[in-house]
Amino acid sequence: MPLGALRPSPLVEQATEQLRAQITGGHWPVGTRLPGETTLAKELGVGRSTVREALRALAGAGLVQPRQGAGVFVIATEPAEDWPTRLRRAAVTDVYEVRMAVEVHAARLAARRRTPEDIAAIELALEGRRTASSGDDAAFVDADIAFHAAVVAAAHNPVLTDLFTEFTPVLRTGLVELLALTGLRTRDPNTADAAHEALVRAVADGDAEGAAEVLQAELEDPFAG
Structure with missing residues (x-):
């Protein structure tokens, strides 16, 4: 399922939802390293700062985890409930x-x-x-x-x-x-x-x-x- 360019509106929320859909839909299984910020920003049609905020939101939901010097990895396909x-x-x-x-x-x-x-x-x-x-x-x-x-x-x-x-x-x-x-x-x-x-x-x-x-x-x- 390819990523699509986003509409003008709350871009961080849109980016978060698109990336979340990729993860929960199994496109990026647990253990997968996500594409880099530059690649994701290009595919989504947004700036790197927007991608960075979206990844931070996904990390807060327990779906991904950044690893120093290695990138961002999928650690769950269902968000953790607070x-x-x-x-x-x-x-x-x-x-x-x-x-x-x-x-x-x-x-x-x-x-x-x-x-x-x-x-x-x-x-x-x-x-x-x-x-x-x-x-x-x-x-x-x-x-x-x-x-x-x-x-x-x-x-x-x-x-x-x-x-x-x-x-x-x-x-x-x-x-x-x-x-x-x-x-x-x-x-x-x-x-x-x-x-x-x-x-x-x-x-x-x-x-x-x-x-x-x-x-x-x-x-x-x-x-x-």
Whole structure:
């Protein structure tokens, strides 16, 4: 499949897509050394700088790898999915299991590391959750997630915080759908409030195992939110 000259428009994006098509279509198998920048630029009808940017994008996608003094080689024929993309495709149940692992440990650390400012933020988030109980399911879920985010933040571990932030969008969608399906809040608008208050108390008291146990029990109930 020969390369064709490109139309005026975002040239880097066009170059990237044409080169990606050659790789994913098997024209350049894994292990193949790509033609040089000058050759590719001539075939695509663009400058070498455009080719260089396109190759950088393909390297970021995990398709090619530059080797010092040897050229650019194909290392995969399918782009590597980044973490947010994989999370968007993940089942909510899988994300929920990861949530449990992250949050239970974060609650334990929060009880050990919390500062007065952390406790104030967690208590404020609890009040926000209670206030949101009079609103719709989406608003309630947002307030619930904000509460849990405050607990995770109190662990003072940036990796745990980043993990929680990454899977929050999938978690939010799943929880909103779950509440709509079960109608749980029609019976108890502020569902699981007692468990959340107990978690605040355990973290404030420095009870690491108690905080972990409260959160574990809450999250094991798929209707606890």
